[in-house]
Amino acid sequence: MTTLYTAQPHVQSLVDNGEFSLTAKDFRIIATIMRSDAGIALQENKASLVYSRLAKRLRALGLKSFNDYCALVVSSTGHDEREAMIAALTTNVTRFFREPHHFEHLQTIMLPRMIANAKQGKRVRLWSAACSSGQEPYSMALVLLSLLPDAVNYDIKILATDIDATMIELAKSGIYPPDAVSAVPLALRHRWFVPIDDGAGSMRVTDEVRAIVTFRKLNLIGDWPMHGKFDVVFCRNVVIYFDDDTQSAIWSRIAPLLDTEGVLYIGHSERVAGPAALTLRSDGVTTYRPIKVA
DSSP: OGGGOOOOOOOOEEEEOSSOEEEHHHHHHHHHHHHHHHOBOOOGGGHHHHHHHHHHHHHHHTOSOHHHHHHHHTSTTOHHHHHHHHHHHSOOOOOTTSSHHHHHHIIIIIHHHHHHHHHTTOOEEEEETTOTTTHHHHHHHHHHHHHOTTGGGSSEEEEEEESOHHHHHHHHHTEEOHHHHTTSOHHHHHHHEEEOSSSSOOEEEOHHHHHHEEEEEOOTTSOOOOOSOEEEEEEOSSGGGBOHHHHHHHHHHHGGGEEEEEEEEEOTTOOOOGGGGGTEEEOSTTEEEEOOOO
């Protein structure tokens, strides 16, 4: 790891806002780590974003330059800061019922069969593969509970994973400010949320909702411990940050995890490509199902 870094003389900066200087060499070191550790492809046109997000880390650590910061994150003692850097540079844009057509498809097309299977004692599994602060998997749970209020009594579970441990802890709490909860339909909000006394009007999802969702830290380009099939996979608005080869690899790993009647939902600007495109067919807007072999 330490081969990434050598002390550098003064060179021209990509970004210099007076406080710190981010050089092309600094940027390459950071981009290399993001690519190797998180699969995220950073181009130099993102230099200002990198500067603005990591300048906060430099201040918090009392460092004087990005040169010093790069020395830290590639060092043998820099693991924790390396993870903090990845978290700082990971985009966490999410909201309840984002891209609502997917939740409509889940409610009207997928869940009736899945609920029937659950009532026959069968295992039902859903996966939110980049859950951020939890709004996506909780939205999945709310749709399920709107059709099956006692879902906790059946073998139905939602796995929610993300690379950012801080986001996972936030999601586990199930607490959201009023502007976030406002996106939840009123009937669901009244049934499955409770107010908390924080002086800000925040609300928490009920224990019944939280009981259905299991949160775990997982790197999509790392090891996946799951072995069983999924009826539903939400992998939305995350692979757009990966290069083409990594995107193809992700789709190829998800495809065999889908049940034969399962479905994959992806982001509005994403498309399944690579070998997985031969095994998945379109089933609506950014919705895919396995191709059945005759």
